[in-house]
Amino acid sequence: MYETFSPNAKPLSTGVLNRSNDENLFNDYNIVHLPYCTGDLHIGSSTKEIADSPLYALLNMPECLGHNMTLHQVGYNNSKAVLDWAFENYPNPEEIIISGSSAGALGAQALSALVADTWQVETNNIRYSVLADSYVGVLPSDYSAGQLISYYGTCDLDIKASSKIMDQCEDNKLTVSEMISYMIEDVPAAQWMFLNSKYDRTQRYFYALVDQGILGYPFTNLISEEDFFSNMTAIIDVYLNISDDVSTFYVDSSQHVFLTVNDYLHNATRSPGGQELGEFLEDWLATNSSLNAAASAGSLDASGSTAGSSDNSSASSLNSALLIAVLAVIIAALFQ
Numbered sequence: 001m002y003e004t005f006s007p008n009a010k011p012l013s014t015g016v017l018n019r020s021n022d023e024n025l026f027n028d029y030n031i032v033h034l035p036y037c038t039g040d041l042h043i044g045s046s047t048k049e050i051a052d053s054p055l056y057a058l059l060n061m062p063e064c065l066g067h068n069m070t071l072h073q074v075g076y077n078n079s080k081a082v083l084d085w086a087f088e089n090y091p092n093p094e095e096i097i098i099s100g101s102s103a104g105a106l107g108a109q110a111l112s113a114l115v116a117d118t119w120q121v122e123t124n125n126i127r128y129s130v131l132a133d134s135y136v137g138v139l140p141s142d143y144s145a146g147q148l149i150s151y152y153g154t155c156d157l158d159i160k161a162s163s164k165i166m167d168q169c170e171d172n173k174l175t176v177s178e179m180i181s182y183m184i185e186d187v188p189a190a191q192w193m194f195l196n197s198k199y200d201r202t203q204r205y206f207y208a209l210v211d212q213g214i215l216g217y218p219f220t221n222l223i224s225e226e227d228f229f230s231n232m233t234a235i236i237d238v239y240l241n242i243s244d245d246v247s248t249f250y251v252d253s254s255q256h257v258f259l260t261v262n263d264y265l266h267n268a269t270r271s272p273g274g275q276e277l278g279e280f281l282e283d284w285l286a287t288n289s290s291l292n293a294a295a296s297a298g299s300l301d302a303s304g305s306t307a308g309s310s311d312n313s314s315a316s317s318l319n320s321a322l323l324i325a326v327l328a329v330i331i332a333a334l335f336q
Contacts, residue, residue, distance in 0.1 A: 008037055010035055010037075011035050012033065012260055015258075015260040015261050015264045017260075018262055024265075025265070029097075030321065030322050030323070032082060032085075036075070036107075038072075038073050040073040040074075041075060042078070042110070042111065043075055043076050043152060043157070043159065044073035044074065044076055044152035044154060045074060045076040045157055046151075047071065047072055048070070048071045049068070049069075049070055052066065052067075073153070075107070075152070076154065076157050079107070079111055080114075083115065086324060092124070093119070094126065094127065094321060095126065095127040095129075095321040096115065096126055096127070096129070096321075096322045096324065097128075097323045098129075098131070098324045099133065099323060099324070099325055100133065100325070101133040101134055101135075102134055105134055105135035106137055108132055110179070110183070112130045113159060114160045115128075115324065116190065121187065128187065128190045128191070129191040129193070130191070130192045132192070133196075133257055134200060134256050134257045136176070136194065136203070136236060138203060138223075138232050139176065144175055145175055145178075145179050146170075146174030149179075150169060150172055155170050161179075161183065164178075177235045180239065181242055184239055184243050184245075188245075190245060192243065192246045192247065193246075193249065195249045195251075195259070195268075196250060198225070198229045198232075198250050198253070199225035199229060200228070200254060200255070201222075203256065204222045204225075208222055211223075225254070243290075244289055245288075247292055249268070251270070251271060251277075252269075252271035265278025265281075266278060
């Protein structure tokens with residue numbers, strides 16, 4: 001169990017990080033693991049004085065009163081330090097994948113341009129991929145991504161993002177789909193994969209937290225499964241429409257995160273299509289185009305999912321490949 005708010009980052013050794021699993025597709029990769037406890041999607045850099053809130057008493061948390069705490073969110077600082085170390089130690093990889101689970105999925109997307117710039121992936125002909133597991137960023141219509149990352153202090157940081165992102169970030173009008181669309185367009189050679197449950201219960205809880213605030217706890221009135229899936233696919237369809245290098249893997253479940261589960265190769269089946277996650281990932285690691293387009297000759301169903309073709313020449317055999325795992329598993333105890 002990994003709490004949403006934790007004073008200590010916790011390393012993982014499960015799923016894609018489990019070297020003892022002979023089937024693990026990433027066993028031959030050099031893996032740089034970036035744990036998480038900053039609560040800022042790995043892209044924050046801000047310091048704020050936190051005043052006592054009447055919510056502490058209301059939620060029966062008197063131990064939180066009277067501390068006059070300072071909130072330090074330094075996810076970007078941590079991420080940049082890790083990337084600098086990774087570049088120094090792996091300056092010439094044949095392949096780079098940046099991957100994240102839960103909040104780390106958003107972090108991987110937001111840091112994608114910075115990673116591409118650090119290694120100059122296009123100039124150096126490095127195969128580059130972004131693997132986002134279980135967080136797309138479905139938000140209430142009256143709350144923008146710009147508001148969120150502005151709070152984290154991200155608008156003032158050099159994440160190698162398009163100036164269009166920074167301009168809209170400052171005026172709080174930037175949407176998730178706009179932000180990630182710019183990232184996709186900035187590195188057109190990158191392969192992208194979005195792995196999500198159609199009815200992800202934890203993503204729906206976070207939607208409720210943004211929509212209702214903490215007073216909405218225990219969040220008994222979640223956004224419906226149908227509305228969540230519709231909103232999620234609307235975002236990802238934007239990416240599919242601007243790039244031929246975006247693949248999707250939707251699972252007919254409410255499970256949150258897949259890549260940190262030891263049996264990740266077999267614990268999810270694509271809907272529709274029936275292909276296991278491990279088989280799909282193996283195909284994706286070897287392709288240079290969207291598996292959606294390859295499977296359907298450019299025709300997608302309403303969910304954006306189709307079955308992919310098989311290819312045994314997996315890129316996971318590259319000894320010089322680098323997986324940057326931005327794993328932020330934030331399945332909170334209150335959500336179980």
